[in-house]
Amino acid sequence: MPSGGYRRTLPTLKTETLDDALEFAPDTMGTTHPGLWVVHSGEQPKHHVLACGEGEHTLEVGRDELAAAGILDGRVSRRHVRIELDDARWTVRDLGSRNGTFVDGRRVQSARSLSAPVVRIGHTVMLPVGDRRPYEARGLVVRDGVVMGSSLLMLRDRIALIALSGASVLILGETGTGKELCAEAFHTASGQSLSRPFVAVNCATIQKELAEGILFGARRGAYTGAVTDTLGLVQAANGGTLFLDEVAELDLGVQAKLLRVLETKRVMPLGGVTPIEVNVRVCAATHKDLRVEVTEGRFRGDLYFRIGRPEVRLPALRERREEIPWLIERALASSTTTRAKVTAGAEFVEACMLRPWPGNVRELLAESKIAALSAMAAHHGSILATDLDEEAGRALASADESEVDARPEAPAPEPEAIEAALRAEHGNVARAAARLGVTRGRVRRYVERQGIDVRTLR
Numbered sequence: 042m043p044s045g046g047y048r049r050t051l052p053t054l055k056t057e058t059l060d061d062a063l064e065f066a067p068d069t070m071g072t073t074h075p076g077l078w079v080v081h082s083g084e085q086p087k088h089h090v091l092a093c094g095e096g097e098h099t100l101e102v103g104r105d106e107l108a109a110a111g112i113l114d115g116r117v118s119r120r121h122v123r124i125e126l127d128d129a130r131w132t133v134r135d136l137g138s139r140n141g142t143f144v145d146g147r148r149v150q151s152a153r154s155l156s157a158p159v160v161r162i163g164h165t166v167m168l169p170v171g172d173r174r175p176y177e178a179r180g181l182v183v184r185d186g187v188v189m190g191s192s193l194l195m196l197r198d199r200i201a202l203i204a205l206s207g208a209s210v211l212i213l214g215e216t217g218t219g220k221e222l223c224a225e226a227f228h229t230a231s232g233q234s235l236s237r238p239f240v241a242v243n244c245a246t247i248q249k250e251l252a253e254g255i256l257f258g259a260r261r262g263a264y265t266g267a268v269t270d271t272l273g274l275v276q277a278a279n280g281g282t283l284f285l286d287e288v289a290e291l292d293l294g295v296q297a298k299l300l301r302v303l304e305t306k307r308v309m310p311l312g313g314v315t316p317i318e319v320n321v322r323v324c325a326a327t328h329k330d331l332r333v334e335v336t337e338g339r340f341r342g343d344l345y346f347r348i349g350r351p352e353v354r355l356p357a358l359r360e361r362r363e364e365i366p367w368l369i370e371r372a373l374a375s376s377t378t379t380r381a382k383v384t385a386g387a388e389f390v391e392a393c394m395l396r397p398w399p400g401n402v403r404e405l406l407a408e409s410k411i412a413a414l415s416a417m418a419a420h421h422g423s424i425l426a427t428d429l430d431e432e433a434g435r436a437l438a439s440a441d442e443s444e445v446d447a448r449p450e451a452p453a454p455e456p457e458a459i460e461a462a463l464r465a466e467h468g469n470v471a472r473a474a475a476r477l478g479v480t481r482g483r484v485r486r487y488v489e490r491q492g493i494d495v496r497t498l499r
């Protein structure tokens with residue numbers, strides 16, 4: 042295969058009916074349907090919606106309400122918290138509980154906020170929802186390791202409809218939101234048999250001068266070094282799907298040739314004389330606004346109209362926080378080092394739900410694994426909030442902020458002091474950093490530089 046792409050067949054995805062594409066407009070009486078969504082409890086992800094009574098906006102939650110939903114949490118008081126939606130504002134009031142109510146990570150007696158906060162009581166994490174009906178109707182599905190909350194399920198249905206219509210699709214979304222997974226779902230839903238190829242290429246990684254050969258193939262002798270015929274990704278995807286990730290990075294000249302291939306359904310390899318017939322579905326993705334790219338002359342308008350419509354937009358992870366507990370569980374289950382050895386504590390999950398995750402799912406999965414190792418090194422089977430790296434999931438510093446951050450820091454601790462702190466804390470980087478009064482990143486970098494295996498310090 043040419044570099045920059047790969048070819049594989051995909052596992053079967055069960056086809057689901059599309060008739061559950063419900064619309065959730067306020068009902069004719071203007072009644073809202075607020076509720077409280079339990080997303081994590083007892084070190085496990087949950088999906089359970091507690092409903093306010095018909096026409097009511099207030100919900101009281103305690104041990105019995107949770108137990109009725111099959112959720113047992115000994116740290117929750119009998120009458121623990123009242124949550125109210127009033128004039129589009131959430132009010133959370135502790136009802137004199139023994140272990141307190143936490144709103145967005147802070148213990149409160151009472152708190153009001155315009156946006157739905159993350160609420161924790163005992164070992165249970167919850168999200169208030171203004172309209173519980175989509176969550177009740179669609180739930181949350183984990184299939185073949187892919188976690189899909191209500192918004193992703195809706196998106197998947199839309200992608201399936203587009204695929205069945207025979208059109209191409211443009212997938213928009215921040216890095217790590219799952220655009221490639223969507224492309225795979227598009228391929229599967231196209232009804233193309235499993236033996237048909239799915240070929241993915243990240244256009245940002247293709248060198249400009251090699252792009253034509255990589256995409257369209259080359260005949261032997263077409264250029265210095267072309268010692269054999271090469272197929273090209275378009276031909277490799279023949280009969281299946283070509284996924285062009287970061288499509289905005291394609292050179293304008295290559296864009297023109299790609300458009301021609303798609304219009305004529307023929308590809309001419311470099312140095313070739315006879316075009317070859319191809320039948321390829323294109324699925325493209327980008328984190329850029331292609332319309333702006335067209336307006337500013339960096340993307341061809343004609344290609345945009347060929348592959349840029351219809352578009353689907355993947356929400357950032359911070360817009361679908363209910364998936365976070367399930368993704369953490371996926372991360373722990375995916376490695377034999379952590380599987381069945383550690384679980385995610387409620388405070389860890391809460392901390393994860395409060396970070397913006399600019400790297401989205403990819404970043405959360407990676408940081409969950411690091412946190413799990415930190416918990417294991419410290420001999421606790423439950424991942425604590427302090428096991429989450431301080432820098433993990435935080436917004437990336439802008440250039441201006443990095444200048445501020447570049448102010449001289451407190452002097453770096455001596456290596457002996459770092460190692461002593463690590464020994465005292467049995468290899469727990471977070472606690473060693475707290476003991477030294479420096480950031481966790483600083484201790485972690487020291488550990489990595491020195492090649493210290495923190496497990497030996499347990």
Ligand SMILES: Nc1ncnc2c1ncn2[C@@H]1O[C@H](COP(=O)(O)OP(=O)(O)OP(=O)(O)O)[C@@H](O)[C@H]1O
Nearest residue numbers: 186187188189215216217218219220221222402403
């Ligand atoms: N809903 C999900 N459930 C489970 N894993 C997911 C989900 N979404 C994404 N991932 C995982 O997160 C990682 C990043 O996903 P993917 O490569 O599809 O993102 P992307 O948007 O294409 O990223 P980029 O723009 O950087 O190429 C992959 O390991 C993928 O398996």
